[in-house]
Amino acid sequence: MPEISVKNETLNCILDRYKRDRGQLISILQDIQAEYNYLPREAVKFVSSELGIPLSQVYSVATFFKAFSLQPRGRHTIHVCMGTACHVRGAAQILQQMENETKTCCGETTKDGKFTLESVNCVGACALGPVVVVDGEYAGQMTVNKVKPLLEKYD
């Protein structure tokens, strides 16, 4: 997937929202992530020079938190729960089926930029297990057969 072109006005708008306060670096990065669905390299460099924080420090923060991604991500994020309760009810097969249907490996983004497939260790909805969360929407009692219809709902 090609990198998205970054608009300086958008970034300036986000920076102004936090009064260009260095202490708000994480909030700023979160807003950029929300805007582009990932942290484009240009944006990370722009934030570094505008806030006067060395690029290495911004990069350090951006790689530390799992909420940030430095790779372009799909329009929809699929989280397959691999927690204990989901695991014993066949989460592994659900994930396998997800990988087959999206033709991508866990942790990666589909070629058409539609989905990013990830596993998580518990989403706290064990009673619904096995659970799959797409863009924050929970799909409980998943089965291998329900995978395809679920994915077809998104475009």
Add this chain to the structure above:
Amino acid sequence: MITLKIDGREINAEPGKTVLEAARENNIYIPTLCVNEAVAAYGACRLCMVEVTRGNRKRLVASCLYEVAEGLVVETRTERVVNIRRLVMELLLARCPNSSEVIEMARSMGIDSSRFQSEEDDNSCVLCALCTRVCREVVGKSAISLVGRGTNRKVALPFCEDTDACIACGSCVYVCPTGAIKMEDNGDVRRITWPSSTHEFKMKKCASCGSYFAPEKQISFMIQKTGLEAEKFDLCMNCRP
């Protein structure tokens, strides 16, 4: 002055000093890997753990960060301290099975092998962050940092390739306690190898003898820092009047 006890000895120390500093001033040995007087204490290697008693409470603390206090009782060689140090050393040994510095330090503590499974790759970085701290606090460039987290944590340039901020001074190489960063000068090229990537930098030629004596970017940085004319930096150490 503050009075405290280390290993049963009454010791006077200035307020604000750390337990490690007070111990070293009095020739009491505490092992460390991540301490260097050029930079602020950081508490990364955990080898300097000691047991402190205040009132009825005993606890393990990193002596490089723990400040002296009136009436503090410090033990540097109790069974608990020796055990925890051993554990830390064995973890370091498992992480860096091929680093001669780590092996030697382990030997000096009577440790030949680790109870933990050794890492397979040829890693010798203990993540003490001395390199990144020197780059930030002493050089003032902050060209490298610790990136990632957990088992993926490593010393790296931004995006593992952005050398814009690096002046190739080699401070990170000199300060590394385990030789995890390598540097090699070969003609007009200086090659620095960090645990994540290798990069080459152009060297400056001496205007008189023609030898390559320092990285071009380091010279530019020095010109900018000192405000002197560029010609002052044309000659190598040997050719200077």
